[in-house]
Amino acid sequence: MNSTLAFSRRALGAARHALLLLLLCTALTACITMDKRPALDNAARSALTQRLQKVTHWRFDGRVSLSTEEESWHGSIHWRQQGDHFHIRIIAPLGQKTLDISGDRYFARIKDSNGEYAEGSDIEQLVARQLGWRLPLYGLLHWVKAVPAPQYPLQSMITSEKGMVEKLRQADWLAEYRGYRDVDDVVLPVKIFMENDHFKLRLAIRHWVLEKDASS
Secondary structure, three states: OHHHHHHHHHHHHHHHHHHHHHHHHHHHHHHHHHHOOOOOOHHHHHHHHHHHHHOOEEEEEEEEEEEOOOOEEEEEEEEEEEOOEEEEEEEOHHHOOEEEEEEOOOOEEEEEOOOOEEEEOOHHHHHHHHHOOOOOHHHHHHHOOOOOOOOOOEEEEEEOOOOOEEEEEEOOEEEEEEEEEEEOOEEEEEEEEEEOOOOEEEEEEEEEEEOOOOOO
8 A cells, every 4th residue: 555655656746747847848949939039130120110110001809908906907909000090999808898999190989889989089088988097099009019109209118139129118108018929021019018107908919910001
C-alpha cells in the first residue's frame, strides 16, 4: 500500500514537472515568435506612422469594457471607418442594449435599440447622454492605430526596443498597447488599455480589415 502510494506521488510529481515544462516551452515559443518581428529604427518607425495615418478605410470587431470607481460596462464593438465617415455599433451582453453611432466630423447620429435617436455636431456629447460617460471618440479614431491624434498636443509617447508604441498620452488619456498583429503591410494593435482620471477603457480587437478607398 505504501509503495503504491509512493509511486502515485512520484507519478503525480512527474506529471506536474512535465506540465510545467510544457507551459514554459509554450511561453518561450510565444516570446520567440514575438521577437521575430524586426526592430524598427527611427526612420522605419516614422515611415510606419505615416502609412498608418494614410490608412483611412478600415473596420474591426472586438470587445470593449468601460469602468469607473462606481460602475462598469462591457460589450461587443464593431467599428467601420471610411475616411471622415464612421459607423460604430456597441452591443451589450445578451443584446440588452445596442447603440448605433454614425456620422462624420461635422455631424453625427446615435440610435439605441428602441429606435430612439439623437443628432448633433458633438458626437462625444451625444454618447455621454446615452452611456453617461464622455468617450474620446475623435481621439480613438487614431489611437486604435497606435498613432497620435492630430487635433491634440502629444503629451508623451514611449516605444519598445522593437520600435512599437507601448504608451501614448494625449488629451489626458493614457493608452497602453499590449499586443499587435500584422495586417496586410502594416502592424496594428489588438489589445489597448486606456485610462484617465475618471475612466478606464479596455479594447480587445479580434479582427482587423483594411479596406480600399473607392474614391482613389
